[in-house]
Every structure is written in C-alpha cells, then in structure tokens.
Amino acid sequence: MFTGIVEDLGTVVGLETGTDFVRLTVDSPTVVTDRTAIGESIAVNGVCLTVTSVRGTAFTADVMHETLRRSSLGSLRRGDHVDVERAMPADGRFSGHIVSGHIDGTGVVASIARDGIATVYTIRAPYALMRFIAEKGSIAVEGISLTVTHVGHDSFGVSIIPHTAAHTVLDERRIGDVVNLETDPIAKYMARLLEMPAGEGTAGVTADTGPITENFLAAHGF
The missing domain is CATH 2.40.30.20 (Elongation Factor Tu (Ef-tu); domain 3)
Known part of the structure; x- marks a missing residue:
C-alpha cells in the first residue's frame, strides 16, 4: 500500500523489452540508499512493482503484460523521469490517501x-x-x-x-x-457491491438481500 506522496524523481537507466514484458531499471538514490531490498514493492509512476535486483543506486523490476496494458509504463524511454515511492511502513503516516498501486x-x-x-x-x-x-x-x-x-x-x-x-x-x-x-x-x-448484491445461490452467503433501495434503507433505520 502507498500514500501517493512521491519520495524521489527517479531516472530510467535501463529497458529490456520483450514481446509481452519490460524489464525496467530506475536510478533512484533517495529510495535505493535507504535499505531497499529485493522483493520489496515500489511504485513507479503509480504502478506497484516488485524489486528484482538492486545495484548501486538503481533498482530493477519486471513489468508484465497486464501492467503494460493498463498503464503508460510501456512508453517509457531511457532518460525519462519517473515518480518513485516505497510501500508505506506499518508505523508510517498517511500524508496522502490510500493508494494500492494497481492502476485502473x-x-x-x-x-x-x-x-x-x-x-x-x-x-x-x-x-x-x-x-x-x-x-x-x-x-x-x-x-x-x-x-x-x-x-x-x-x-x-x-x-x-x-x-x-x-x-x-x-x-x-x-x-x-x-x-x-x-x-x-x-x-x-462500493460500486461492485451495488451492481452484484448477494442473492440466492451465493456460496457462503445466507442473508436474503437484494439491491439497496430507498425502501431497503428505510426498513433498516436509515
């Protein structure tokens, strides 16, 4: 999870492009020198990526096909700047808002x-x-x-x-x-719950509920 508070303006220093993936290397001294480890999550232009290697002040991450389809990462070039943010620590502060790093x-x-x-x-x-x-x-x-x-x-x-x-x-x-x-x-x-309410045949659901309507809310004290 992230907060949307950018920690560093990184620079793309490496791109390995395949038919359906990109291996991205970003130089980010502020982030990498603070004990960044392999397997950690780092958001690049808002996209949550997993660190696969660290060398000097740069980290590398693999970008899969789904991510390329949903985001603009596939258009990056060497020398481009990118917003970089590490995942929020459990004892951190919300200076921004809840950000998952899963681009819509x-x-x-x-x-x-x-x-x-x-x-x-x-x-x-x-x-x-x-x-x-x-x-x-x-x-x-x-x-x-x-x-x-x-x-x-x-x-x-x-x-x-x-x-x-x-x-x-x-x-x-x-x-x-x-x-x-x-x-x-x-x-x-909320939108998903409203468009697909629990009903008959729903595994593990026993409540007899339907769409949320004005009558439904009134009957339940709202």
Missing part, C-alpha cells in the same frame, strides 16, 4: 492553465473511470495523491502547487500526454 487505466492531459501560484491540469478519462471520480475526492495521477478540483462528464481537474510540480513528473507533462490513474478504492468496492 490511463487519462490524457487535455489542458494546462495557471491559477495564481498553482497549475491546473484537466485530464480526460473514460467513463469506466470517471464514475469513480468525485469533486473534492482523492485520485492518484502518475502516483501522486491529488484532490479533484472539478469534474465533468469525461474529464476532471487537479491543481498542483509549485512544490509538487518541482518534485514530480507532472511538471514535464504536456497537452496530449498519457498519465496513469488510480481512483478511490472504496468507491470501486
């Missing part, structure tokens, strides 16, 4: 505008993701924990302070660029 899909930067000291990014996203995005809710963009400033039918906005711009890859993104998105995990589970 990608969006496209539609516009970039100044708003005082901040920079506002408007990002187009498919309906399958937009239904989980709410104004003033949380979203991870390229692994960065951000607050949604506005929501439309097919796009949403986030506002970036100068510190975030200076220490993440967002400052390098331009209109038309693809970005990784992870929506609120609680919203996804």
Whole structure:
C-alpha cells in the first residue's frame, strides 16, 4: 500500500523489452540508499512493482503484460523521469490517501492553465473511470495523491502547487500526454457491491438481500 506522496524523481537507466514484458531499471538514490531490498514493492509512476535486483543506486523490476496494458509504463524511454515511492511502513503516516498501486487505466492531459501560484491540469478519462471520480475526492495521477478540483462528464481537474510540480513528473507533462490513474478504492468496492448484491445461490452467503433501495434503507433505520 502507498500514500501517493512521491519520495524521489527517479531516472530510467535501463529497458529490456520483450514481446509481452519490460524489464525496467530506475536510478533512484533517495529510495535505493535507504535499505531497499529485493522483493520489496515500489511504485513507479503509480504502478506497484516488485524489486528484482538492486545495484548501486538503481533498482530493477519486471513489468508484465497486464501492467503494460493498463498503464503508460510501456512508453517509457531511457532518460525519462519517473515518480518513485516505497510501500508505506506499518508505523508510517498517511500524508496522502490510500493508494494500492494497481492502476485502473490511463487519462490524457487535455489542458494546462495557471491559477495564481498553482497549475491546473484537466485530464480526460473514460467513463469506466470517471464514475469513480468525485469533486473534492482523492485520485492518484502518475502516483501522486491529488484532490479533484472539478469534474465533468469525461474529464476532471487537479491543481498542483509549485512544490509538487518541482518534485514530480507532472511538471514535464504536456497537452496530449498519457498519465496513469488510480481512483478511490472504496468507491470501486462500493460500486461492485451495488451492481452484484448477494442473492440466492451465493456460496457462503445466507442473508436474503437484494439491491439497496430507498425502501431497503428505510426498513433498516436509515
């Protein structure tokens, strides 16, 4: 689990590409020199990857086909910067929000505008993701924990302070660029429960429940 607080702006120093995988090597002195071990989880542009080797100040991770299909990692090139965050320790603090590192899909930067000291990014996203995005809710963009400033039918906005711009890859993104998105995990589970309520024939379920309706809520004291 992650929090969306980027620890380091790493640099891609190695790429081994196969037919359905990428072996990615990232130089990240801030992260690697703090006792990073093989088998640990590290988020790269919001994608949870497993460290397979460590050499000097760089770590290597394998990116499988499912991850390439869901994210933008397949388009990385040597020299590209990436957001890096280690998994949250059990005694750590939530400075951002709950981030699993399991990318839901990608969006496209539609516009970039100044708003005082901040920079506002408007990002187009498919309906399958937009239904989980709410104004003033949380979203991870390229692994960065951000607050949604506005929501439309097919796009949403986030506002970036100068510190975030200076220490993440967002400052390098331009209109038309693809970005990784992870929506609120609680919203996804709620949507799944609503679309597939427990019913007859459900293994291990004995409660006689149906869809949540206004009458159902009233009958249960809500």
